[in-house]
Amino acid sequence: MKLDDLLSMWRIRALEEKIRDLRLEGPIVGSVHLANGQESVAVGACSQLRPQDALYATYRGHGWAVARGVPPREIFAELMGRVTGVNGGRGGSAHFSAPQHGFHGENSIVGAGAPIAVGAALAGKYDGSRRAAMTVFGDGAINQGAVAEAMNFAAALGLGVVFVCENNRYSELTPIDDMVAEPDLSRRASALGIPAVRIDGNDLAQVRTATRLAVEAAAAGRGPSFIEAHTQRIVGHYIGDSEQYRPAGELERDLVVEPIARLTRELLADGVPTESVERCERRAREEMETAAAAALRDPLADPATAKEHLYA
Amino acid sequence: MSTPAVPTPPAQADEPVAGPVRLPIAHALNRGLRDALAGDDRVMLIGEDIGRLGGVFRVTDGLQKDFGDLRVVDSPLGEAGIVGSAIGLAMAGYRPVCEIQFDGFVFPAMNQIITQLAKYRHRSEGAVSLPVVIRIPVGGGIGAIEHHSESPEAYFAHTAGLRVVSPSNAHEAYHLLRESIASDDPVIFLEPKRSYWLKGDVDTTVAAPAFDRAQVVHPGDDVTIVAYGALVPAALKAAQQYAEEGVGVEVIDLRSLSPIDDATILESVRRTGRLVVAHEASRTAGLGAEVAARVQDEAFYSLEAPVLRVTGYDTPYPASRLEEDWLPGVDRIVDAVDRSLEH
Incomplete structure (x- = not known):
């Protein structure tokens, strides 16, 4: 089980690292935001979602897509503008969606997915499916009015929205603590009458438990929940970010607690053979190399089709 | 799409009745x-x-x-x-x-x-x-x-x-x-x-034209007015005044502001050679500018006069006491039609 978790997290890490290489080498063009270090939140939260549940992610959403079951090959192709991309190359790194996997899209407007998730939950109330609608956003998004609006909307109408705040300490390039007077972000939710928890997002068990309870509440018609998962990104905000804002020593400390390092230590301490642990990384990297190589051979989207799909 | 589990209440809609x-x-x-x-x-x-x-x-x-x-x-x-x-x-x-x-x-x-x-x-x-x-x-x-x-x-x-x-x-x-x-x-x-x-x-039983089409609501061969929403009744009133003087004003209700039905407008302007676009919104970068640009692109040699715009002013919407002065209406439409006809 724990080895499976390690493999799942390595798949996301290896995907992100391969994306970084392809961005620097040229096949991927444009802005890319990676989620290295935050894998446990995506893996833990998505492990509790049912097929009918809807997920709304952010521009740092590749890992969430993988955790929801979107094939890496289609993600690579999407980022490289290939016809085989999950949206034929039209969505790109920050805007792709795959509703057939319950992945209803990334979003590069911070916090904009939250009101949309409210509608998905409202649909679940109306049609009796009691689907949970999970919206994930960063700590910076807590300062967006639309997020407050969405939380109150869900609370007032008793809708099954699971608000997941990945607190990686940085509101883009500025420490979140400088941008709020109350560092406990979960209190925004509890002030609106939403049950809220703060958890160590590097601990998969905590992520799973919090998400399970939130999805159960949604499914039982008990309304929304809020999870503030403390995490860290161990790469820049975007590829090319020089990260001058990081205090000395911070990254070194983060590299010790980040979820892959943490789980690796746990497995070894549990007596799992080193070879089994290392195989997870090797296997994930091989899978991503294969997927990326296949996507690279696919044809580029034809610019002549760029005006298509504006209207039904 | 899931089928709604919640029963739909009996529809209280009136039965379609023949005639308006x-x-x-x-x-x-x-x-x-x-x-x-x-x-x-x-x-x-x-x-x-x-x-x-x-x-x-x-x-x-x-x-x-x-x-x-x-x-x-x-x-x-x-x-x-x-x-x-x-x-x-x-x-x-x-x-x-x-x-x-x-x-x-x-x-x-x-x-x-x-x-x-x-x-x-x-x-x-x-x-x-x-x-x-x-x-x-x-x-x-x-x-x-x-x-x-x-x-x-x-x-x-x-x-x-x-x-x-x-x-x-x-x-x-x-x-x-x-x-x-x-x-x-x-x-x-x-x-x-x-x-x-x-x-x-x-008449709920008689469909209107498709929702992406403009519609000629008053025929005429001397000048075309394109309007929409609240200014269509004003444009019709102006057209009726001109009709009494023997001047044919064609009024087109734009209906679809995006996409714009170029064909209906161009057909009319090629006949009349004159175009006034009227809307309540401010002038700059408004729908009037877009319609004028499209017409000069496609029907430049049919135009007998510059395309004129009747619009609200480029200000915030004014306080209530001033709105009668601010809002374009029949007078400003007639003024523009006169100027178009003078060319």
Whole structure:
């Protein structure tokens, strides 16, 4: 089980690292935001979602897509503008969606997915499916009015929205603590009458438990929940970010607690053979190399089709 | 799409009656919403004060009582939440109709409209349809304040992926609304609020022209006026005055502000050689500028006179005491037609 978790997290890490290489080498063009270090939140939260549940992610959403079951090959192709991309190359790194996997899209407007998730939950109330609608956003998004609006909307109408705040300490390039007077972000939710928890997002068990309870509440018609998962990104905000804002020593400390390092230590301490642990990384990297190589051979989207799909 | 588990209450819609019924625009819209709710379980209404109250303009009057609070949803005050949740509903297979209480109140929802609603189909390579209608009472003339009197259509028409339509009479209001709700595209539905109580013959059994087509509502061969919404009645009044003088003014009700039906306008201008575009919104970068540019692109050698615009002024909408001076009406339309004819 724990080895499976390690493999799942390595798949996301290896995907992100391969994306970084392809961005620097040229096949991927444009802005890319990676989620290295935050894998446990995506893996833990998505492990509790049912097929009918809807997920709304952010521009740092590749890992969430993988955790929801979107094939890496289609993600690579999407980022490289290939016809085989999950949206034929039209969505790109920050805007792709795959509703057939319950992945209803990334979003590069911070916090904009939250009101949309409210509608998905409202649909679940109306049609009796009691689907949970999970919206994930960063700590910076807590300062967006639309997020407050969405939380109150869900609370007032008793809708099954699971608000997941990945607190990686940085509101883009500025420490979140400088941008709020109350560092406990979960209190925004509890002030609106939403049950809220703060958890160590590097601990998969905590992520799973919090998400399970939130999805159960949604499914039982008990309304929304809020999870503030403390995490860290161990790469820049975007590829090319020089990260001058990081205090000395911070990254070194983060590299010790980040979820892959943490789980690796746990497995070894549990007596799992080193070879089994290392195989997870090797296997994930091989899978991503294969997927990326296949996507690279696919044809580029034809610019002549760029005006298509504006209207039904 | 899941089948709604909640039984639909018995439709209270009136049976279609042969022949027209005389209704004000607000009641024609109510009738359109009622028939849409009765005809399709996927249609839901969402907005502020629309349910128990029936809307500040009474357009949704009685609908929550007849269709239940799961289909006619009173939302908290927050337009980003209203439009955002409509997007989520549409993704789940529903056909939500939002009500924005007043024109100026749509601005808090602009992010959802511009960055999400307009873009999803294109960015998903057609995989995601968002059949959302956003109803907005627009324009001035009711003695309200600034943000209750705006004409925001150009912001929407500027955004690819949205349809923008506006009815000018009760029959059109009913049919344009039904067609907007049936459309798989997002539609910004602009209701000229000072015309809400303007009565007209509504025949629910006789369809209006397709909602992306302009319509000649008064024929003439000397000059063309393109107008929409609240200025169509003014343009018609002007045309009738000219008819008494033997001057043929053709009035085109634009109906669809995006996409624009170029063909109907060009056919008319090639005949008349003269064009006046009239709208209540401010002049700069408005729909009048767009229509003028299209006509000079395609029919330059047919023009006998410059294309003229009759518009609101390039100021914020004024306080109530000044709005009669600010709003364009029959006088300013006649003045422009005279200037066009003098060329």
